[in-house]
Amino acid sequence: MSKKVAFLQGNEAAAHGALYAGCNFFAGYPITPSTEVSEVLSAELPKTGGKFLQMEDEIAAMAAILGASLTGAKVLTSTSGPGLSLKQELIGYGCIAEIPCVVYNVMRGGPSTGMPTGPSQSDVMCAKWGTHGDHPAICLVPASVQETYDEVIRAFNLSEKYRTPVMVMPDEIVAHMRERIVFPEPGEVAVTPRKTPTVPPEQYKPYDTSFGDVPPLAAFGSGYKFHVTGLNKMADGFPTTKADIVQAEEERQVRKVDANIDDIVTFEEYLLDDADVVVVAYGSTSRSARYAVNVAREQGIKAGMFRIKTFWPFPDKQIKALAGKVKGIVIPEMNLGMCSLELERCAQGKVPVLGIFRVDGEPINPDQILAKIKEVK
Amino acid sequence: MAFDYDKWLRPGKLPHIWCPGCGHGIVMKGLIRAMETLQLKKEETAVVSGIGCASRLPGYIDCCTLHTAHGRAAAFATGVKMAKPEMNVILVGGDGDGTAIGGNHFIHACRRNIDMTYIIMNNYIYGMTGGQFSPCTPTGHKASTTPYGNPDPGFDIAKLAIGAGATFVARGTAFHANQIDKLIVEAIQHKGFSVVEILDDCPTTYGRRNKYKSVIEMMNRLKEVAVPVKAAEKMTAEQLQGKVLTGVLYKEVKPEYIEEYAKVIERAKAAK
Amino acid sequence: MEKTLPKIEIIEKYCKGCHICVEFCPTKVLEMKGFYASVKNLEACIKCMQCELRCPDFAIKVITE
Ligand SMILES: Cc1ncc(C[n+]2csc(CCOP(=O)(O)OP(=O)(O)O)c2C)c(N)n1
Ligand code: SF4
Ligand code: SF4
Ligand code: SF4
Ligand SMILES: [Mg+2]
Numbered sequence: 001m002s003k004k005v006a007f008l009q010g011n012e013a014a015a016h017g018a019l020y021a022g023c024n025f026f027a028g029y030p031i032t033p034s035t036e037v038s039e040v041l042s043a044e045l046p047k048t049g050g051k052f053l054q055m056e057d058e059i060a061a062m063a064a065i066l067g068a069s070l071t072g073a074k075v076l077t078s079t080s081g082p083g084l085s086l087k088q089e090l091i092g093y094g095c096i097a098e099i100p101c102v103v104y105n106v107m108r109g110g111p112s113t114g115m116p117t118g119p120s121q122s123d124v125m126c127a128k129w130g131t132h133g134d135h136p137a138i139c140l141v142p143a144s145v146q147e148t149y150d151e152v153i154r155a156f157n158l159s160e161k162y163r164t165p166v167m168v169m170p171d172e173i174v175a176h177m178r179e180r181i182v183f184p185e186p187g188e189v190a191v192t193p194r195k196t197p198t199v200p201p202e203q204y205k206p207y208d209t210s211f212g213d214v215p216p217l218a219a220f221g222s223g224y225k226f227h228v229t230g231l232n233k234m235a236d237g238f239p240t241t242k243a244d245i246v247q248a249e250e251e252r253q254v255r256k257v258d259a260n261i262d263d264i265v266t267f268e269e270y271l272l273d274d275a276d277v278v279v280v281a282y283g284s285t286s287r288s289a290r291y292a293v294n295v296a297r298e299q300g301i302k303a304g305m306f307r308i309k310t311f312w313p314f315p316d317k318q319i320k321a322l323a324g325k326v327k328g329i330v331i332p333e334m335n336l337g338m339c340s341l342e343l344e345r346c347a348q349g350k351v352p353v354l355g356i357f358r359v360d361g362e363p364i365n366p367d368q369i370l371a372k373i374k375e376v377k
Numbered sequence: 378m379a380f381d382y383d384k385w386l387r388p389g390k391l392p393h394i395w396c397p398g399c400g401h402g403i404v405m406k407g408l409i410r411a412m413e414t415l416q417l418k419k420e421e422t423a424v425v426s427g428i429g430c431a432s433r434l435p436g437y438i439d440c441c442t443l444h445t446a447h448g449r450a451a452a453f454a455t456g457v458k459m460a461k462p463e464m465n466v467i468l469v470g471g472d473g474d475g476t477a478i479g480g481n482h483f484i485h486a487c488r489r490n491i492d493m494t495y496i497i498m499n500n501y502i503y504g505m506t507g508g509q510f511s512p513c514t515p516t517g518h519k520a521s522t523t524p525y526g527n528p529d530p531g532f533d534i535a536k537l538a539i540g541a542g543a544t545f546v547a548r549g550t551a552f553h554a555n556q557i558d559k560l561i562v563e564a565i566q567h568k569g570f571s572v573v574e575i576l577d578d579c580p581t582t583y584g585r586r587n588k589y590k591s592v593i594e595m596m597n598r599l600k601e602v603a604v605p606v607k608a609a610e611k612m613t614a615e616q617l618q619g620k621v622l623t624g625v626l627y628k629e630v631k632p633e634y635i636e637e638y639a640k641v642i643e644r645a646k647a648a649k
Numbered sequence: 650m651e652k653t654l655p656k657i658e659i660i661e662k663y664c665k666g667c668h669i670c671v672e673f674c675p676t677k678v679l680e681m682k683g684f685y686a687s688v689k690n691l692e693a694c695i696k697c698m699q700c701e702l703r704c705p706d707f708a709i710k711v712i713t714e
Contacts, residue, residue, distance in 0.1 A: 025460050046645035051459050051638065056485040060452035063445065063482075067425070067456025070443065071464070075456075093446055201420070220441040221461040223420050227387075227436060229444040230428075238436065379658075379701060379710040391663050391707055398667035402705030554702040593672045 004183040010148045010175040011078075014104055014168065015040035017152030018076045020184065021191055023102075024050040025073040027064035029057055029083060032116045033172045034106040037078035058083035062090040062103075069099045070228060072194065072219030074156060078104040081114060084123055084130065092131035093230045094165040095253060098207070098217070100194065102155045103167045106175040107283075107334075109361055118361025119172035121283055122335035127167045128312050134250055136257035138264060139167040139312040141282045145179035150189075151309070157192035158264060162256045163214050169311070171334060173284035173363060197224065206237040207249070213256050261313045268307040271297065275304030277376045278322050279330045280343055282308040285364050289332060292369035303373050308339070319346035328376030332356040332364040352376070385409040385419075387439045394433055398592030400551030400577035401431050404498050407549075407557025407575075408469070409438070414562050422465040425454040427479055430505045430579075431471035431498040448479030451486040451495065458493050462635045465565065466492075472499040473511040476532050480512070487541035487570055491634040494564045494571045499534055500579035508582025519586040538572040539627045545571035546627040551578055552599035553623065563625060569633050576603070576621065655696050656712040661685045663708035670700035670709050 008016070015037045018026070026041045028034075038054065045052045051068070055061040058079050065075035079087065084105045094101055107123045109115030127139035138158055142148040148170050159166040197204050197216040201224045208215045215235075218224035231239035232246045240246065257264065271293060272278060281289035286307045296303035306322060308315060319342075323329065328351050331340045340355040347353055354372050358364050386409070395401045412422065419440040426432035428447035435442035441464070445453040450468045458466040468486075475483050475497045486495065502520060503509040510520035510527050513534065517526045538546045545567035547560040557575060564571035578584060578595040589595045606624040609617060657678070666684045675697060680689040686709065694711075701711045 025456070027456065043645070046638075046642045047649050049642055053455070053459060055452065055455070056481050059449065060455070060482055060485070063449040063452030064456035064459070066445075067443065067453035068460035069456075071457055071461040073460040089446055090449065219461075220423055220443075220457060221421055221464045225420050225439065225441045227442045227444070229436070230446055231444070379712045382707055386707070392665070393706070395705065397665035397706075398669060399705055402707070403703060406702070406705075406707070552703075554699075592667050592669060596669065596673070 003185065006181055006183065007178055008145055008181050009036060009178050010142075010145050010170050011036035011106065012040050013145045013149040013181055014078070014152045014170075015044065016183070017149040018102070018156065019044055020189065021153045021156035022074045023076050023156065024048070025065060025068040025075045026051070026077065027053040027055050027061040027068070027075075028078050029055055029061050031080045031083045033108055033175055034078045034080045034104065037104060041076075058086040059090060062087040065101050066090060066094055066097075066099050069101050070220050072222065076102045076104060078106070080106045080108050081110040081123060082112065084126060088130040091165050092133055092135055095131070095135035096133075096230055096232070097228050098163045098253070099165070100159040100163055100217070101165050102152065102159055103165055104152065105167060105169045107169055107171045109359065115361045117172070119284065119363060120334050120359065121171050121285065122338065122359065123169060124311050124335070125338050127169060134254055136162070136164050136254050137312040138162070138164065138257060139169055139310070141308060141311045142168065142170050142174055143283050143286045143307065143309075144174065145177060146181045147309070148174060149181055153189055153191070157190070160192045160194045161214070162260065163195075163217055164256060171283040171285075177284075201225065205235045207233060207235045209235065209252065213252050213259070257313055261317070264310055265313055265315050266309040267315050267318060268309060270305040270307065272304035272306060272322070274302055276302040276327045277304070277330060277373050278326045279303065279305045279332065279369060279373065280308065280319070280339065281305060281332055282311060282339065285332050285334060288364050288366045289369055292366040292373060295366065295370055296373050301373060311339075314342050314346075316346050319343060320348070323347040323350045326351055329353045330356070330369065330372045330376065332369050332372070334358050334364065380410060382406060382409050385412060385439055386437055390437050393437055395430060396581045398578065398580045398595075399430065400500065400575070401434065401498055403551045403554050404496065404557060404575050404577065405434050405437060407554065408434075408467070408496060408561055410558035411561035411565065414558060415565055417465050421463065422467065423454070423457050424467045424469060425450045425457065426468065427470045427474035428505070429471035429474045429503070431469060431500075432474055434469045448474050448477070449482060450474070451479060451482035454493055455486060455489070455491060458491055459635065459638070467565070468493060468495040470497060471504065472497060472501065472513040472534065473503045476512045476534060476537065484537070484541035487538050487543035487572065489634045490542060490544055490569045490631055492568055492570070494561065494573065496561060496573045496575065497534055498575050498577045500577040500583060501531070502579050502583040504579040504582050508579070508586060521582070521586070534574045535572070535626050543572045543627070544569035544629045544631045545625070547572070547625045548574045548576065548621065548623050550576040550599040550603050550623060552596045553603060556623070560625070567628070569631060653714055654691055655694055657688050657691065657694065658710040658712060659686050659688070660708045660710070663706045665706050665708070667705065669703050669705065673703060674700055
C-alpha cells in the first residue's frame with residue numbers, strides 16, 4: 001500500500017503532526033501567521049472527541065492547555081511573536097510545575113506588532129530567555145513542511161519524556177510554504193506516552209526524584225490527588241523556601257535537558273567533511289544556505305552547511321568541534337544576530353563568525369550568503 | 378456535633394498562613410462544609426486558584442489542587458474542566474486576582490457558562506502584597522498606594538458577573554458564616570458557571586488603614602451592611618442606601634458550554 | 650428536661666487570638682485568656698455553634714452529644 005501524501009502548508013502540517021502525536025486538546029488565540037493551526041484543529045479535533053478552545057487571549061490559551069495537560073491530555077497551543085510574549089509567564093509555570101505541553105510559535109517580524117506577515121527568526125532567544133528565572137528550554141526549528149510535521153511529533157514526545165514545555169518555531173516562510181508531505185502510517189513513528197505513577201495514590205508524590213530526574217505525573221481525575229503550584233516546591237508538590245531543596249529542584253529542572261543534550265539535539269551536516277567554510281543556518285534560511293553552498297562548491301570553494309534543527313539546547317559540542325576545523329563560520333539569519341552570539345560563544349575566538357542579518361521582511365538570498373562565504377580567508 | 382473539618386484538610390498544614398481574624402479561613406470552612414454536604418469525591422474534585430492570600434486556600438484542601446499564576450485561575454480551570462468534564466471544578470481567589478489581572482478571564486468564564494463554581498473572596502484590597510488598592514477598594518478609602526484616598530470607583534463583582542453572563546450569582550459575607558456553605562452548595566449544584574462573592578475582611582492591610590479598630594469592627598460592618606435579598610424587597614431606596622444585598626442574586630437556565638461542545642463533537646463526527 | 654453541656658475544645662496551637670469567637674458568642678461563654686480564647690462560663694452555652702463556625706483558624710470545636 002502506498003503512503004498517504006498531501007500538498008500542505010507548514011501550519012497545516014503542524015496541526016496534522018499534532019494529531020498524529022495524539023494531541024486531544026488545543027487552546028489558542030488567532031494571530032497571523034499561525035492561525036491555520038487553529039483552523040485545522042477546530043475542524044479535526046472534535047471528530048475524535050478532542051477539544052478545541054479559542055480563548056480570550058494567549059495567556060488564557062496557555063493556562064488552558066496547562067490545566068488540560070494536568071488531566072492527562074496531550075496539549076498544544078499556537079501563536080506568533082506578540083502572543084509568545086504574552087504566554088511567557090505561564091511557559092515558566094509549565095517549566096517549574098513540570099507540565100508537558102507544546103507551544104508552536106511562527107516567527108514574524110517584531111518587536112511588538114512588527115511585521116505580522118513578514119518572516120523573521122527573531123524569537124529564538126525569546127524561546128530560551130523569554131520567561132523569567134532559570135528553566136529548561138527545548139526549541140525546534142524546522143526548515144520544511146515535512147519537517148514541521150515530523151518535529152511537532154517529536155516536540156510532543158520530548159515534552160512527555162522530559163515533562164517540560166517544548167517549543168516548535170518555524171519562521172513565517174516555512175509556516176506558509178506549500179510542499180508535498182508524506183504521512184507516516186499509524187504506529188510508524190513512535191509516540192511517547194506520559195510516565196504515570198506505579199505507586200498507589202497514598203504514596204504518590206508529583207516530584208518524587210527516587211524515580212529519576214523526570215518523576216511520573218499522575219492525571220487529575222485518575223484516582224490520584226496532589227497539589228500543583230508555581231512556587232518552588234518539594235517532592236510532594238507543596239511550596240518550600242528551604243534553601244537546599246530549592247537549589248536542588250531548580251538544578252534538576254534544568255538538568256532534565258542539560259544531561260540529555262545528545263538525546264534532544266538534532267542537526268544536519270551537509271558537505272562538512274572537507275569544508276573550510278561552514279554556513280550555520282536554520283529554518284527557511286537554510287534553504288538559501290544550501291543553494292549557496294552548492295554554488296560555492298561549483299566555484300571550487302570548500303563550503304559546507306551545518307543546519308540547526310534543535311535550537312535549544314544549542315548544539316554547543318558540534319559547533320565547538322567545527323570551530324576547531326574550519327577557517328570561518330557564516331551565519332545568515334533573519335534577525336540582528338541572535339544565533340550569531342551563540343556561535344561566537346562556541347567558537348571561542350578560534351575562527352571568525354560572519355553574520356548576514358536581515359530584518360526587513362525579505363528572505364536572505366543565496367547571493368548574499370555566497371558573498372559572505374567568499375569573505376572567509 | 379462539631380463538624381469534622383479534618384476529613385477535608387491535608388494533614389499537618391495547620392495553622393494556615395492567614396493573619397488573625399482574616400476571613401479567608403471562614404470562607405474555607407464554608408467551602409469544606411459544602412463539599413461534605415455534597416459528598417464530593419476528593420479524587421474527582423479540583424480546587425483551582427490564582428495568586429494572593431485568598432489563593433493560598435487550595436493548599437489546605439485534600440483533593441486535586443492547582444495554585445496557578447496571578448489572575449489565571451479561571452483559564453487554567455477551563456482547561457481542566459474541558460479536558461475532564463466529569464471532575465467538579467471549584468475556583469477560589471481574591472478580588473484583585475479575579476477582577477484586576479484576571480478580569481478578562483473572569484468575564485469570559487462567565488460568558489462561556491462552563492459548569493464550574495467560582496468563590497471570590499472580596500476583602501477590598503491586595504492583601505498579600507501589603508494593601509495596595511484593588512478594583513474593589515471603595516472610592517475615598519485608603520490603601521498603601523492611595524495615601525490621599527482612592528480616586529477610583531470600585532467594581533460590583535456580582536453585577537459584573539451577571540452582566541458577563543454567569544448563570545448563578547450569589548453573595549455572602551464572612552460574618553454570616555453559616556450561610557456560606559449553603560450558597561456554595563447551591564452554586565455547585567447549579568448547572569453552568571456560578572459565582573459566589575464573599576465579602577471578606579483583611580484586618581492587616583485594609584482595616585488598619587481605614588480606621589477599623591479591630592477585626593470585630595470589620596465583622597460588625599459586614600453584619601450591618603448585609604441585607605438579604607428577601608428583606609430588601611420590603612425596603613425603600615433610602616433604607617437600602619449603603620447596604621449590600623446578600624443571598625442568591627441571580628439564577629438563570631442557559632445552555633452549558635460542555636453540553637454545547639458535545640453537540641459540536643456530534644456535528645463534527647457526522648461531517649466526517 | 651435536664652440540660653446537657655457541650656465540651657468546648659480550644660486548640661491553642663491553632664488559635665491566633667482574633668477575639669471573633671469571644672465577641673460574637675451570644676451568651677458570653679468565652680473570654681480571652683492571655684493570647685488565646687478560653688471557656689469562662691460553659692453553663693451559659695446554648696450550643697448555637699457560632700463560635701465554631703466563625704473561627705477562621707479551626708481552633709474551636711463545640712462537641713455535643
Ligand atoms: C503577574 C503578577 N503580578 C503581580 C503579582 C503580585 N501579587 C501577588 S498577590 C497580589 C494581589 C492579591 O490580591 P487579592 O487577589 O485581592 O488577594 P488577597 O491577598 O487580598 O487575598 C499581587 C498584586 C504577582 N504575583 N504576579
Ligand atoms: S494580609 Fe489580609 S488577606 Fe492576607 S492573610 Fe492577612 S488579613 Fe488575610
Ligand atoms: S456554641 Fe454558641 S453559645 Fe456556646 S460558646 Fe459557642 S457561640 Fe457561645
Ligand atoms: S475565633 Fe478562633 S482564632 Fe479567634 S480567638 Fe477564637 S479560637 Fe482563637
Ligand atoms: Mg483582596
